[in-house]
Amino acid sequence: MDQRKRSISKVQEIVQALEVDIVIGRLYPREHLVEEQLARRFDTTRHVIRQAIVELDAAGLVVREANKGASVCEYSPDEVNQLYTVREILERQAALMIQFPIDQPAFNTLEKIRAAHAAAVESSDMMTIVATNKTFHQQLFSLCGNQFLSEIINDMAKRSNLVRFTTSTSKDYLRQVVVEHSQILDALAAGDQQRLALLCVEHLQPSRRMYLERKGPLT
Amino acid sequence: MDQRKRSISKVQEIVQALEVDIVIGRLYPREHLVEEQLARRFDTTRHVIRQAIVELDAAGLVVREANKGASVCEYSPDEVNQLYTVREILERQAALMIQFPIDQPAFNTLEKIRAAHAAAVESSDMMTIVATNKTFHQQLFSLCGNQFLSEIINDMAKRSNLVRFTTSTSKDYLRQVVVEHSQILDALAAGDQQRLALLCVEHLQPSRRMYLERKGPLT
DNA sequence: GTGAAATAAATTGTTGACAATATTCCGTGG
DNA sequence: CCACGGAATATTGTCAACAATTTATTTCAC
Known part of the structure; x- marks a missing residue:
């Protein structure tokens, strides 16, 4: 099932890094994920960040809104x-x-x-x-x-x-x-x-x- | 939960179209999803297709392999x-x-x-x-x-x-x-x-x- | 001083081109 | 005839620039 873990490595790296960020509280719920900002922080391009965010969205960790970007999910x-x-x-x-x-x-x-x-x-x-x-x-x-x-x-x-x-x-x-x-x-x-x-x-x-x-x- | 359904609509459209393709058998298990090919078929760019494929992967409908692209999932x-x-x-x-x-x-x-x-x-x-x-x-x-x-x-x-x-x-x-x-x-x-x-x-x-x-x- | 409209800044969305990698095909040597 | 290697092709991965949209700021009327 998770044979895809190692694949698409660069993006996957960022995804995991962001997961850790969220888990250890470096990113708070409702906090906005600014693509360029993250790109600098992880020393990569916006494109990679973008794709990582798509995956985080699919995993239910962030929510995206059209033209407004993604923010860390907050549950009631x-x-x-x-x-x-x-x-x-x-x-x-x-x-x-x-x-x-x-x-x-x-x-x-x-x-x-x-x-x-x-x-x-x-x-x-x-x-x-x-x-x-x-x-x-x-x-x-x-x-x-x-x-x-x-x-x-x-x-x-x-x-x-x-x-x-x-x-x-x-x-x-x-x-x-x-x-x-x-x-x-x-x-x-x-x-x-x-x-x-x-x-x-x-x-x-x-x-x-x-x-x-x-x-x-x-x- | 699904308030994000309508967002990033273009990609979502393709995702659903591809889901239908898979369900009604226009795409077979193990069939390779070629980005450019799909881009022509849906009259859009490779980027949109690409992002759609990421979501299909997260949904467990396709599997991606590094530098080899995606193919329709086949379950034993x-x-x-x-x-x-x-x-x-x-x-x-x-x-x-x-x-x-x-x-x-x-x-x-x-x-x-x-x-x-x-x-x-x-x-x-x-x-x-x-x-x-x-x-x-x-x-x-x-x-x-x-x-x-x-x-x-x-x-x-x-x-x-x-x-x-x-x-x-x-x-x-x-x-x-x-x-x-x-x-x-x-x-x-x-x-x-x-x-x-x-x-x-x-x-x-x-x-x-x-x-x-x-x-x-x-x- | 307050509110609304216009402008400026920041951010996301989209596109085309280029680089890296994998696959296929063909020719050569065994 | 088959196996191996290498060029040609096809496909994916990455990048930088541009367009569209949202958000913040300023300006102006009242």
């Missing part, structure tokens, strides 16, 4: 709620589809990623935290055996990054994430599918709650 | 199976999320679309069949109240169009589709949620079966 509290609801459904389903026992190499990979993530948290290396966290979940849910479900889950995770990292930079929170990753791996190793599904859903709740509290109650 | 029998599995999960879930009773205007709209679809089937107007069928399902699943779930369902439906219309051109089949749409509306009107969910899942089976039979058994 209601939309955030809906987003997390979908993620719960999808991730729970994926967890329940995993065939046990899982093979050892896959598990070892997961454990390695988890450790790298934990280390990054301790050294407060935001870039690595984001990258390893993303990889962890990708690897985890790829175990469900359905590439489409796995892909959708990734897409939705990307979108919730739009709202997540503005709220989740405290070390306490990040350490809790690490703990929950461990619990998930425990359930995986034990082959306890119901518990795994529950943990995956629970894993989504802190960031959901934090965001909604910050933004105030619904309606 | 295994992938088709996975695709339909996801669709079952999503559509069943959406059906179960619909809040009853649904409001009358929405239902009337659905009934109108259903009728238009039925008429198109009788007159064998492929273009209209495709359009109304798509609209029917979009309208139906938008009732679930979750725009993200609704969007994902549409995305997956688009992808299965890649394999569907090569198998489903017989009038008998299309009439069966019409019947099933009526049954779905009946369940909606009756507020029978369980039956609705079942019908939605069943509605996916004929095309799934037809494809897999044609391609032979799995593995």
Whole structure:
């Protein structure tokens, strides 16, 4: 599915860089993406930036308006709620589809990623935290055996990054994430599918709650 | 969500035209999309085509390879199976999320679309069949109240169009589709949620079966 | 001083040409 | 006859300049 990741490399590079920018908060929701400005920043041409923005739009991270350019997507509290609801459904389903026992190499990979993530948290290396966290979940849910479900889950995770990292930079929170990753791996190793599904859903709740509290109650 | 539909209209026009091309079989799986060729065909520039292709890639309808361009996506029998599995999960879930009773205007709209679809089937107007069928399902699943779930369902439906219309051109089949749409509306009107969910899942089976039979058994 | 129209600046949208890469075709040597 | 290499072709990737549109600023009337 993602064999196209490496292709069209220059544009793809910018896309990923901009994703990181959005995730770590260098770009805020509603912030306008000015093409020439970005072209200078990434030392490239407007054309490349432009194409990258098209892809970000397709991924649901920015919105474009005719003759007005693109700006970082901002979701309303209601939309955030809906987003997390979908993620719960999808991730729970994926967890329940995993065939046990899982093979050892896959598990070892997961454990390695988890450790790298934990280390990054301790050294407060935001870039690595984001990258390893993303990889962890990708690897985890790829175990469900359905590439489409796995892909959708990734897409939705990307979108919730739009709202997540503005709220989740405290070390306490990040350490809790690490703990929950461990619990998930425990359930995986034990082959306890119901518990795994529950943990995956629970894993989504802190960031959901934090965001909604910050933004105030619904309606 | 889809407020961006009307923006960057020229590109979007081409995207939809190409989607139709793929769906009605003017473009075959694995067929190469040559930019200049398409530019002449749609009487526009390569740049517009190029951008349209980027969006088709993001939608999962074509695959791009560096310096080699794009070609219509071809799914293996295994992938088709996975695709339909996801669709079952999503559509069943959406059906179960619909809040009853649904409001009358929405239902009337659905009934109108259903009728238009039925008429198109009788007159064998492929273009209209495709359009109304798509609209029917979009309208139906938008009732679930979750725009993200609704969007994902549409995305997956688009992808299965890649394999569907090569198998489903017989009038008998299309009439069966019409019947099933009526049954779905009946369940909606009756507020029978369980039956609705079942019908939605069943509605996916004929095309799934037809494809897999044609391609032979799995593995 | 306020509001509206006109002007200026900034930004996006479009185009054509050129460069880099891949594919095809043909001829040569084995 | 087949395999290999190299030129010719086709196709994609990149760039810079220009046009159209939106946004900000200034000016003028009241």
